[in-house]
Amino acid sequence: MALQIVAACVNCFACVEVCPSGAIVEAKPHFLINAKQCTECDGEYADPQCASICPIEAAILDASGVPLNPIGSLTGIPLALLAAREEVHHARS
Amino acid sequence: MDLKLDEATQQGTAQKGCAASGCGSNDQQLSHLPEAIREKVFNHPCYSEQAHHYFARMHVAVAPACNIQCNYCNRKYDCANESRPGVVSELLTPQQAVKKTLAVAANIPQMSVLGIAGPGDPLAQPQRTLETFRMLSEQAPDIKLCVSTNGLNLPNVVDELCEHNIDHVTITINCVDPVVGEKIYPWIFWNNRRIRGRKAAEILIAQQQKGLEMLVERGVLVKVNSVMIPGVNDEHLQEVSRLVKAKGAFLHNVMPLIAEEEHGTYYGIMKQRGPTAKELQALQDSCAGDMNMMRHCRQCRADAVGLLGEDRGAEFTLDKIETMEIDYAAAMEKRAQVHAAIEQELKAKQEKPAASVVNIPLSTLKKAPAKRPVLMAVATKGGGVINQHFGHANEFLIFEASGIGVRFIGTRRVDQYCVGQDSCNEDETTLDRVIKALDGCEVMLSARIGLPPYEALEAAGILPISDYAMEYIEDGVLGAYRQLEEMGRLAEQLHTGFSVA
Numbered sequence: 001m002a003l004q005i006v007a008a009c010v011n012c013f014a015c016v017e018v019c020p021s022g023a024i025v026e027a028k029p030h031f032l033i034n035a036k037q038c039t040e041c042d043g044e045y046a047d048p049q050c051a052s053i054c055p056i057e058a059a060i061l062d063a064s065g066v067p068l069n070p071i072g073s074l075t076g077i078p079l080a081l082l083a084a085r086e087e088v089h090h091a092r093s
Numbered sequence: 094m095d096l097k098l099d100e101a102t103q104q105g106t107a108q109k110g111c112a113a114s115g116c117g118s119n120d121q122q123l124s125h126l127p128e129a130i131r132e133k134v135f136n137h138p139c140y141s142e143q144a145h146h147y148f149a150r151m152h153v154a155v156a157p158a159c160n161i162q163c164n165y166c167n168r169k170y171d172c173a174n175e176s177r178p179g180v181v182s183e184l185l186t187p188q189q190a191v192k193k194t195l196a197v198a199a200n201i202p203q204m205s206v207l208g209i210a211g212p213g214d215p216l217a218q219p220q221r222t223l224e225t226f227r228m229l230s231e232q233a234p235d236i237k238l239c240v241s242t243n244g245l246n247l248p249n250v251v252d253e254l255c256e257h258n259i260d261h262v263t264i265t266i267n268c269v270d271p272v273v274g275e276k277i278y279p280w281i282f283w284n285n286r287r288i289r290g291r292k293a294a295e296i297l298i299a300q301q302q303k304g305l306e307m308l309v310e311r312g313v314l315v316k317v318n319s320v321m322i323p324g325v326n327d328e329h330l331q332e333v334s335r336l337v338k339a340k341g342a343f344l345h346n347v348m349p350l351i352a353e354e355e356h357g358t359y360y361g362i363m364k365q366r367g368p369t370a371k372e373l374q375a376l377q378d379s380c381a382g383d384m385n386m387m388r389h390c391r392q393c394r395a396d397a398v399g400l401l402g403e404d405r406g407a408e409f410t411l412d413k414i415e416t417m418e419i420d421y422a423a424a425m426e427k428r429a430q431v432h433a434a435i436e437q438e439l440k441a442k443q444e445k446p447a448a449s450v451v452n453i454p455l456s457t458l459k460k461a462p463a464k465r466p467v468l469m470a471v472a473t474k475g476g477g478v479i480n481q482h483f484g485h486a487n488e489f490l491i492f493e494a495s496g497i498g499v500r501f502i503g504t505r506r507v508d509q510y511c512v513g514q515d516s517c518n519e520d521e522t523t524l525d526r527v528i529k530a531l532d533g534c535e536v537m538l539s540a541r542i543g544l545p546p547y548e549a550l551e552a553a554g555i556l557p558i559s560d561y562a563m564e565y566i567e568d569g570v571l572g573a574y575r576q577l578e579e580m581g582r583l584a585e586q587l588h589t590g591f592s593v594a
Binding site for chain 2: 010011012013014016017018045046047049052053055056074075076077081082085
């Protein structure tokens with residue numbers, strides 16, 4: 001039972017200090033969660049602390065690989081607008 | 094010079110701890126800045142229009158974590174060509190930040206201020222910020238330290254902040270009403286939970302106000318920054334201004350929202366527009382009252398280095414400062430000498446009326462004779478002189494000339510959003526952007542200007558004048574105003590519909 005940080009992470013350190021288990025590793029290119037230490041904050045807090053402060057959508061996944069903060073959930077930007085933006089980026093590059 | 098050095102050192106030591114400062118009384122902070130505050134801010138480039146041409150500042154990016162989300166911020170963004178808050182290229186450890194500060198202060202002896210402004214919230218997880226301050230107040234006691242914050246964690250950190258050499262704190266307060274706040278802040282992290290909506294705004298506002306009160310009680314100077322978001326908090330900011338002024342903030346700085354789609358922020362993508370220069374000025378005027386407004390704010394990056402309006406950060410990257418050899422004691426002595434010389438120059442200028450900006454209170458302006466006021470843009474490299482070629486200007490100082498004198502209105506930047514990036518504003522030429530930035534101005538004063546831009550400005554209703562090259566700005570602005578009068582243009586009704594109410 002452990003959470004996972006994936007490539008969307010911007011290494012902002014916010015999760016490092018709020019993790020009660022010291023499970024966040026300052027790795028490059030992005031931070032990682034030491035699965036052996038992570039408790040998902042079970043028994044300590046109502047919500048996993050890293051995912052409660054993380055500002056980046058879809059950067060932290062639960063044990064089954066589902067984002068704890070899905071796309072659009074933190075910024076409130078409508079998904080259709082985000083998708084349109086992605087297309088423009090692809091067209092440009 | 095020895096005497097000046099002692100003074101500088103003493104000043105640095107005396108300001109350690111909040112109790113040493115003589116300010117804190119509310120009524121003193123109204124009207125004009127009291128002597129104690131003026132003494133503190135005279136060499137702070139961010140607080141004094143005059144000082145910012147002479148003294149330099151730097152930000153060190155040691156604070157990456159944030160505890161709230163603002164709709165104008167995107168934590169993923171880093172573009173070296175871009176200048177706006179929250180954007181940095183290189184995150185520093187406190188040790189690296191101290192090294193960088195000492196290196197910059199040795200190479201740019203005009204440096205007087207070190208600020209921590211992000212790229213996250215410097216007080217959200219304050220250890221890195223406080224450690225940097227602790228080391229700097231020991232190793233560079235002549236450098237003033239300041240910090241900016243969203244205020245959420247400020248009340249918890251006030252006493253620790255006061256242990257260091259901090260004499261200025263900036264709180265970004267965009268609202269005092271949670272109904273407005275929930276349109277600006279989608280969430281905060283508070284008591285181990287992510288809190289959203291109106292409740293989040295309520296908590297944030299309460300913490301900001303509490304933090305402001307605690308700092309004022311302890312005699313720390315507090316500046317309040319507000320981001321003007323048209324249709325969201327623009328009208329509300331007058332109330333914010335009244336409240337923070339009543340609580341003892343010594344400056345209120347209303348800044349325009351920067352929101353472009355390519356920044357990927359909520360406001361950028363939702364096409365929330367920023368204010369026009371006219372709207373910003375009108376709000377700054379109506380908030381001003383008897384309180385000082387900061388009209389020369391450049392909305393710097395969280396890792397900016399140098400004089401305001403320039404960024405020498407690239408000269409002081411980590412690998413470059415590694416190779417620098419610095420004699421810290423000698424550097425501090427040199428700074429004291431340079432600062433003393435600048436101080437002398439500033440004092441001399443104050444005694445020479447032509448060289449100082451006449452600040453006329455708005456109440457007087459309203460009763461002014463019927464000759465209408467005119468906005469003029471000035472290209473200057475500093476020193477209070479019209480000394481820059483139009484084509485080299487990245488920003489313009491805006492002055493208002495009227496029947497009763499000249500007053501400084503603010504700055505307009507041309508490179509505000511991005512320069513040299515293919516993806517940014519690709520349909521606009523630089524000249525288009527300059528003309529847009531000068532909207533509302535009827536005159537542009539520069540040392541020189543080429544013929545094609547001359548014609549383009551003229552066609553846009555902005556009269557370029559180079560007759561006052563190398564003259565003092567105020568003399569040039571008044572001279573140009575007289576020229577307009579002789580041309581019969583002051584009697585005309587304003588075609589732009591612009592007025593200073």
